[in-house]
Amino acid sequence: MESTVTRESKVRDIVIQIPRSDELFKNYKIDFCCGGNRPLHEAIAEKQLDETSILSALYSLEEEAKEMKAKDQQDWMSESYPALMEHIVRRHHGYLVEELPDLSFYVTKIFRVHGSSHPELEKLHRLFHQLKMELEQHMVKEEQMVFPAIRNYATSQSDADYNYALQRLNELEAEHEEAGSLLKEIRETTSDFTLPPGACTTYKMTFKRLEELESDMFQHVHLENNVLFPRLQNETA
Known part of the structure; x- marks a missing residue:
């Protein structure tokens, strides 16, 4: 290797x-x-x-x-609903479940250590933890309500499962927009993740991982907003 x-x-x-x-x-x-x-x-x-x-x-x-x-480069347009949702849960939800608590520790640490000389870290701390809370609630909703309904519909072709899932899509998309707005504010607050002179390793790593979080969220939301949801909405077309 x-x-x-x-x-x-x-x-x-x-x-x-x-x-x-x-x-x-x-x-x-x-x-x-x-x-x-x-x-x-x-x-x-x-x-x-x-x-x-x-x-x-x-x-x-x-x-x-x-x-x-490498998996992120796969073409998911032709995959089944269950396969696509399994990928989203394993790859993107799995990443968030592990990354959000760890990143929370570092965002808090740089705020505590460097906040007096970099007051923007207070706003970063607030924005990140608002994003963290909303993403955690969003994942629970998808995994416990919406994705099971889509999975059941893929097997049963039940109108009830289809209509229930369809009704929740607008809600999920609104939550995606809110997460996107928070990510945009985080980028603006950090001046596009620009490091201050003499930034320590923890500072550098935290900003790098925040940018990686943004990138992962873009791919995550793309798979749902542009692949999964439109396919479901077009089922009756």
């Missing part, structure tokens, strides 16, 4: 490049912020850890990220 990570890679660079590597380092108590400007092997040796195991775990995280990116 080709990898961008070697034992000489800087810890801070790994955290920025490889999604969820921060969790790995936190578990091993490896400092990737103030102490991140050093080769990985030095940080591992300081903690008397097994270098091979940690490198292997990093390779796995990197490969998972590549696989997720």
